[in-house]
Amino acid sequence: MTRLSGRLVIATHNSGKLWEMRELLAPYGIDTVSAGELGLPEPEETGATFVENAELKARAAAQASGLPALADDSGLCVDALGGAPGLQSARWAEIGPGGPRDFAAAIEKVEAAIRATGAEPPYRAHFISVIALARPDGAVESFEGKVDGTLVFPPRGTLGFGYDPIFLPDGLKRTFGEMMTAEKQAIPADGSPALSHRARAFQAFAKACL
Numbered sequence: 515m516t517r518l519s520g521r522l523v524i525a526t527h528n529s530g531k532l533w534e535m536r537e538l539l540a541p542y543g544i545d546t547v548s549a550g551e552l553g554l555p556e557p558e559e560t561g562a563t564f565v566e567n568a569e570l571k572a573r574a575a576a577q578a579s580g581l582p583a584l585a586d587d588s589g590l591c592v593d594a595l596g597g598a599p600g601l602q603s604a605r606w607a608e609i610g611p612g613g614p615r616d617f618a619a620a621i622e623k624v625e626a627a628i629r630a631t632g633a634e635p636p637y638r639a640h641f642i643s644v645i646a647l648a649r650p651d652g653a654v655e656s657f658e659g660k661v662d663g664t665l666v667f668p669p670r671g672t673l674g675f676g677y678d679p680i681f682l683p684d685g686l687k688r689t690f691g692e693m694m695t696a697e698k699q700a701i702p703a704d705g706s707p708a709l710s711h712r713a714r715a716f717q718a719f720a721k722a723c724l
């Protein structure tokens with residue numbers, strides 16, 4: 515697969531992800547434009563896996579723009595909930611089908627669902643991110659990253675986005691909501707794994723494509 519050069523579409527409509535993906539790409543000097551800035555529609559996420567959804571989002575943006583496109587499909591998977599919200603992580607925050615999102619409410623839903631199972635803390639969970647790169651000729655590659663941790667209630671911190679304030683990565687004392695994006699996303703110079711699921715997926719992507 516040829517290395518990436520030129521302009522790249524970041525195929526997300528999520529401002530938190532867009533911020534993180536731009537930060538991850540910044541050292542490579544790649545010119546990026548977001549799906550929102552191009553006025554691209556949000557494709558329906560009909561896939562049965564994170565890979566399928568990441569690839570369909572990347573493919574749709576590459577086809578519509580004629581440029582290579584990078585998409586992320588991600589989610590929070592809670593052991594006590596059999597992996598939920600998982601693929602439905604964004605949907606758990608929607609106020610009405612396809613409506614605006616309220617993550618404080620989604621976090622309350624996660625807490626209530628866990629309590630209803632009678633599970634005892636620590637509440638084990640992981641974040642997953644699949645980053646897919648699609649070329650205008652239809653070629654697609656995808657890369658997965660995962661981070662394990664526990665969930666804390668009440669939520670802690672106001673940084674980050676989505677479920678960050680309840681996710682405490684293993685080995686650390688602060689939630690993702692108590693960390694600057696630069697710390698959550700840092701790519702170690704010695705090649706050891708980054709902290710976040712998205713940065714880990716990005717490390718694999720960067721190795722193959724940048």
Ligand code: ITT
Nearest residue numbers: 526527528586587588589590603604675676677678
């Ligand atoms: P796009 O499809 O436009 O990229 P989306 O928000 O709909 O945006 P997903 O379908 O992948 O994206 O939904 C994943 C949800 O999981 C996302 O909305 C977040 O709420 C949550 N999530 C993913 N990564 C996260 C992270 O690093 N921190 C906190 N929450 C995260």
